[in-house]
Amino acid sequence: MSKTTVQFILLGVILVLAQVIVFNHICLFNVAVPMVFIYLIVRLPITLSVNWLLTISFVLGLIVDIFSDTYGMNTLACTVLAMARKPILRLYVPREEDLPRPEPSMYTLGTASYLKYLLTMILLYCALIFLIEAFTFFNPIRLLLLIVFSTILSMAIMVGIDSFMTPRSEKRL
């Protein structure tokens, strides 16, 4: 196993633990729930085949589902998110062959493109997860509030994670 593989496995374990132990219990103002573990799907290398990406996302969603007793909600949303990642990246990064490193980050995509990509991914995920949840209780205003504020909170946390995930060599650039 290469160094990157080990790094990503470690990142995945930390993110899942952080999600189920800390973030699952946060619900700011009853509308903002941070969805942080999808950071792994955001950061997986672009060069990774779609099949692997799908499998990793499916397993990731399933693990979070088991921990939080949400039966398939995260599994479904993660699978769809994994499938949508490539088209979303295409929106902001026209030529992914020229990237200096295969992982999407502020350094490889540029700050603006990366933030737009991150925001789109989180928004899609939050929309999916709360829409799936809304099958039982339909309350359009609360649904909208949940999606918007959870996206904002998750975005803030993930940008925070980014700031200490980035190696020093990249920061200097």
Added chain:
Amino acid sequence: MSELLKFFVKYSSWFLFVLYLVAGLALLFSRNPYQHHVYLSSANVVASGVYRATNNITSYFSLRDINEDLQRRNSDLELEIYKLQDVIRKYQEKVHADTMTTDPALSRYQFLIAHVINNSINHSHNYITIEKGRLDGIEPEMGVIDQNGIVGIVNIVGDHTARLISVLNPYLRLSCKVKGEAQVGSLVWDGRDPGEAILEELPKHAKFAKGDTVVTSGYSSVFPEGVPVGTIVSGSRDREDNFYTLRIKLFTDFSTLSTVRVIRDSMKDELKEVEKEPEIKNVN
């Protein structure tokens, strides 16, 4: 043949996507908590191990609030004891007896103390994990309360852990009544506020006022009669409906659950036997 193979390889990611999607949907539509398997719930070995480890640290955080609740409940119960002792003394004077036999109905129930290791309040279907299981005498369909009021019902039991359906889960319906009244309604959570639930199907001749206490009815072997549930916030009645729908502020603070009591009913098996549908016998 090779063309076919090429086709499959080319679109393999779509096949995989559909496969995972179907698996996810299958999980989603098996949401009914009574069909869940222990391995796919937070009561499994790995998940409960993680939650147990974190709970060792986090269980200290809200001790002050919990202590206050306990003190209040304790003083309430003490008052109750004095009141009852007074009543007993009056009866003793009336019948000139030295001793009074107490109601044997209360010894029907036993409490098992358990710690909550995982709990959610922000999902549409909330569950709680506790660190006592089959080997500690926990069985499915046991009621769970804490110092303030009702918490939930045991649903899945592992060897050392169990998962409860929280009151904050629309799959849980509890028969409840206004304290001191006889009419029974059904308590259910509407998914809005983790501090409030709905008491529906209360017959229209029921009497209640804002601020009245709602307690369990004791119509099942899950909870004894009179376990505190909450207070009435507001009540409404649909014009064509013959029932009241009341909004209840729950006594239990689900965000700081720590130690709960699982209720074991020693008459459960007997009750089940009696309540079994009788087989229709041919009289002729």
